[in-house]
Amino acid sequence: MIRFDSVSKSYSGNTRPALNAVSLEILKGEFVFLVGASGSGKSSFLRLVLKEEKPSKGQIHVLGQYLNTLPNRKIPPFRRNLGVVFQDFRLLPQKTVYDNVAFTLQVIGKSKGFIQEAVPDTLKMVGLAGKANRFPHELSGGEQQRVAIARAIVNKPAILLADEPTGNLDPQTSAGIMTLLERINLGGTTVIMATHDAGIVDQMKRRVIELISGQVVRDENQGGYQTQAIPVQGFGFGANGGASA
Amino acid sequence: MRFGLVISEAAQGLRRNISMVISVILVTFISLTFVGAAILLQMQIGQMKDYWYDRAQVAVYLCTDTDSGGNCAQEEATEDQIAAVKAQLDSTTLKPYIRKYVFETHDQAYEIFKTQFKGNPIASFTTPDMLNESFRVNLNNTDEAGILVDKLQGLAGVQDVADQRAYLNPIFAVLNAASLTAVGLAALMLVAAVLLIATTIRLSAFSRRRELGIMRLVGASNRFIQTPFILEGVFAALIGSVLAGGATVAIVQFFVKGYLGDTLGASTTLIGLSEAWIVVPILILIGAVLAAISAGAAINRYLKV
Numbered sequence: 043m044i045r046f047d048s049v050s051k052s053y054s055g056n057t058r059p060a061l062n063a064v065s066l067e068i069l070k071g072e073f074v075f076l077v078g079a080s081g082s083g084k085s086s087f088l089r090l091v092l093k094e095e096k097p098s099k100g101q102i103h104v105l106g107q108y109l110n111t112l113p114n115r116k117i118p119p120f121r122r123n124l125g126v127v128f129q130d131f132r133l134l135p136q137k138t139v140y141d142n143v144a145f146t147l148q149v150i151g152k153s154k155g156f157i158q159e160a161v162p163d164t165l166k167m168v169g170l171a172g173k174a175n176r177f178p179h180e181l182s183g184g185e186q187q188r189v190a191i192a193r194a195i196v197n198k199p200a201i202l203l204a205d206e207p208t209g210n211l212d213p214q215t216s217a218g219i220m221t222l223l224e225r226i227n228l229g230g231t232t233v234i235m236a237t238h239d240a241g242i243v244d245q246m247k248r249r250v251i252e253l254i255s256g257q258v259v260r261d262e263n264q265g266g267y268q269t270q271a272i273p274v275q276g277f278g279f280g281a282n283g284g285a286s287a
Numbered sequence: 288m289r290f291g292l293v294i295s296e297a298a299q300g301l302r303r304n305i306s307m308v309i310s311v312i313l314v315t316f317i318s319l320t321f322v323g324a325a326i327l328l329q330m331q332i333g334q335m336k337d338y339w340y341d342r343a344q345v346a347v348y349l350c351t352d353t354d355s356g357g358n359c360a361q362e363e364a365t366e367d368q369i370a371a372v373k374a375q376l377d378s379t380t381l382k383p384y385i386r387k388y389v390f391e392t393h394d395q396a397y398e399i400f401k402t403q404f405k406g407n408p409i410a411s412f413t414t415p416d417m418l419n420e421s422f423r424v425n426l427n428n429t430d431e432a433g434i435l436v437d438k439l440q441g442l443a444g445v446q447d448v449a450d451q452r453a454y455l456n457p458i459f460a461v462l463n464a465a466s467l468t469a470v471g472l473a474a475l476m477l478v479a480a481v482l483l484i485a486t487t488i489r490l491s492a493f494s495r496r497r498e499l500g501i502m503r504l505v506g507a508s509n510r511f512i513q514t515p516f517i518l519e520g521v522f523a524a525l526i527g528s529v530l531a532g533g534a535t536v537a538i539v540q541f542f543v544k545g546y547l548g549d550t551l552g553a554s555t556t557l558i559g560l561s562e563a564w565i566v567v568p569i570l571i572l573i574g575a576v577l578a579a580i581s582a583g584a585a586i587n588r589y590l591k592v
Contacts, residue, residue, distance in 0.1 A: 092504075114509070121506035134497055145498075148292055149507035197505070 043201065043232055044068040044091060049100030051086050051256075059098070060086040062256040068234065070200070073227045075243045076236040077267055078253035084236035087253070088203050091234070092124060093117055105200055122150055125194030125202040125231075129209035131186045133178040133193075139165065140174040143192045150197070164196040168222055184215035188222065195226055202226060204235040208242065216242060240267035296515035300491045301522060307487040308523045314483050315527025315578070316534070318476030319570045323535035325469035326569065327543075330562045332462045336455075338556045340429045343451040347372060347422040347439050350446045354419070357446035364420065368444025372422060375438060384431050388424040396420070419446060477577065480527075484520045484578050485585040491519060492589050499589055509590050513583060520582030521575050528574030532567035539563040 045067045052059040061083045068074055076084045089095045090102055093109050102109040105123055112120060133142050140161055147157045165171055168188040178186055187207055194202055204223065208216035220242055227233045237243060243250060243266060250265030251258060301308055349369060350359035369390075375381060376388055391399075397415040404410040426432060432450040439448045492499060502512050543557050551557070 118503075118506040118508045121504065124506075126504055132497065132501065134501065145501065146505040148289060149502045149511060150505060151289060151508075151511070193501075193505075 043070045043072075043105065044234075045101075045103040046090075047101040047103075049090065049097045049102055051083075051090060051095060052098045059256050061090070061097075061253075063100070064253075064256070064258055065100075066251065066258060066261060068232060070232055071227070071230055073224070073233045073246070073248040074235070075246070075248055075250045075265075075267075076234060076253065077238070077243060077250055080238075082253040083256040084253055085205060086256075088126075088205055088234070088236060091201070091203060092126065093120065118150075122197060123200045125191075125197070125199040127187070127190050127194050127202070127204040127207045129206040131178070131183075131190045131210075133186060133189055135178055138175050138177055139170060139181070139189050139192075142178070142189055143196050146193050146196055152197075160196055161192075164192045167195075167225075168192045169218075182215070183211050184218060187211065187215075187219055191219070191222060191226070195231065199231065201232045201234065204233065204237075206237055206239075207235065208237065208239050213241065220246065243267040293511070293514050293518070297518040297522065300495070300515060300519040303494055304487060304491050304519075307483075307490060308519075311480070311483050311487055311520070311523040311578075312527040312530070314476065314480040315524045315574050316530040318473055318480050319528050319531030319574055320534045321469050321473035321476055322573060323531055323566050323570050324538065325466050325473055326566050327535065327539065327558060327562065328462060328466035328469060330566075331543075331558050332459055332466065334556050334558060335462075336459065339455050340452060343429055343455065345424045345426060345432050345435050346447075346449045346451065347424065347435075348419040348446040348449065349421060350444050351416060351419055353417060354446050358441070358443055359446050363416075364444030368442070369420070372439060372442055372445060375442065376422060376424065381435065381438060384426055384428070384434060386425045386427050388422050391421045391423055393418055393420055477573075480524070481577055481581040484524060484581045487523070488516050488520050488582045488585040489588075492516060492586055496589075503590070512590060513586050516586040517579050517582045520578040520585075524574040524578030525571065528571040531570050531574070535566050535570065536560065536563045 046064050048063045048065050049061055050059050050063055051061040060081075064083075064087070076087060078084055086095065090097055090109075091104055093104075093112060097110065105120070107116075107120055134145065137145060143161045143164060144157050147160060152160075162171070162174065165174055168191055170185060170188050170192065173181065173185065178189065181189065187210075191207070202223070207223070208219055211219065216239060223233055223235065224246070247264040247266075249263045250260065250267070252260035348357075349364035349372070350357070350362060352361060352363050355361050373390075376385060393415040396418040397413075400413060400418055401410055404413075424435060426435070429452055432452065436448045436450065439445055499512060539558060539560055539562065544559060547557055
């Protein structure tokens with residue numbers, strides 16, 4: 043589904059690469075946490091998956107497409123298979139909840155009929171059935187993030203990328219968001235979530251990929267935010283997950 | 288692609304950016320009016336050339352008793368000399384170039400002179416024999432007057448061979464200079480218009496950068512993202528072009544036909560509304576194409592990965 047082969051990414055004017063020889067594979071239906079300090083390369087990783095950036099070295103395959111040579115005009119159709127959620131929601135303030143979600147479908151040319159069916163369904167799924175006509179500023183942070191998630195999944199993407207989706211939310215609201223993401227994952231969507239929220243990672247016990255200075259230092263299934271063991275590169279260790287944060 | 292959505296996006300952009308849109312309209316209006324004026328002037332020159340060159344003759348002036356210029360020695364051209372010139376005109380070398388020629392006698396020249404200089408004191412002491420006899424030659428192609436000059440200039444009894452087009456050329460040179468000035472001004476203004484359109488579109492894109500970001504993220508096609516902005520630029524430029532077209536028609540109607548027509552009377556031909564209506568679609572096309580190109584180039588920056 044997603045495969046990185048010794049991918050490096052350097053930005054001009056910065057000697058240290060944002061990603062350094064990262065190789066990993068994420069399979070269909072996985073739920074993956076991407077952890078690491080700020081500047082460790084989590085966002086660069088997500089941007090590379092989205093083909094918002096080109097790798098400096100290495101090969102990237104996403105959804106059967108070889109991204110290195112994907113021509114510009116094929117990027118839009120490729121992105122229709124990906125949903126993205128951000129820490130700052132990025133909703134359109136002058137559009138209602140319904141219109142924010144419908145906008146995604148309108149701009150990729152879906153029919154009116156399809157939109158009228160898909161948007162209410164999705165809003166119901168994220169728990170905003172009664173708030174279709176509200177504006178973003180009338181909603182709480184958690185609700186705004188639900189709108190953003192609805193927007194990301196309304197087109198039924200194969201992969202959902204979430205860049206610190208709970209970064210602006212209190213723990214209780216975050217838990218609600220996580221439940222929602224888990225439900226989306228159960229529906230077959232691969233979810234990749236970059237986060238600093240140790241509590242969530244520890245609680246969910248999913249695959250954890252830890253980046254330090256652009257390198258994968260840990261990749262364990264059912265891992266925690268921090269491992270108790272000495273960081274080991276590879277799979278399978280720390281089956282009980284990390285402990286404290 | 289959903290057409291209605293694209294149109295409403297473009298309309299929204301126009302409304303948000305109204306002051307810039309108005310300046311685009313004005314600048315395209317002025318610049319294209321200059322373009323229109325330049326084209327009209329060229330058409331006018333073309334028409335005058337057709338009219339006057341058609342009437343321009345090559346005059347072969349023959350010697351009189353008083354002439355000492357050319358091949359003359361203050362002696363009237365003899366019958367033989369006149370016949371020699373006539374023979375040249377009828378010869379196989381010159382005949383193909385000549386449409387027709389007439390011989391103008393002293394008396395005919397005097398008649399024409401009298402009407403041209405009516406009321407001028409010079410007319411009272413000019414006598415017929417002071418005026419040159421001449422062959423008036425109409426050529427098939429007035430550009431070939433040089434051949435006639437070469438052939439006849441050296442003949443005995445010929446005072447001068449004059450290509451009347453030479454008298455017209457300064458007038459056309461002045462008109463041409465005016466038209467080039469208009470083209471130069473138009474080019475400068477068009478550069479300003481193109482840059483202004485690009486700036487307007489960039490501003491419009493900036494004010495909608497959130498939408499643009501989301502459109503790109505969810506996979507809207509580049510064309511879908513571009514089209515509203517291009518329409519916005521083209522729409523503003525089109526209004527300017529239509530105004531410029533209107534101004535061009537008005538110039539022809541009120542200045543050329545009205546003022547010049549009354550002042551110059553029937554002395555020359557002037558362009559009319561039919562020429563103006565040829566210019567209008569040219570202006571609209573120039574406006575639309577330039578706007579589309581500059582808006583497209585401006586928005587392209589926002590689409591780069």
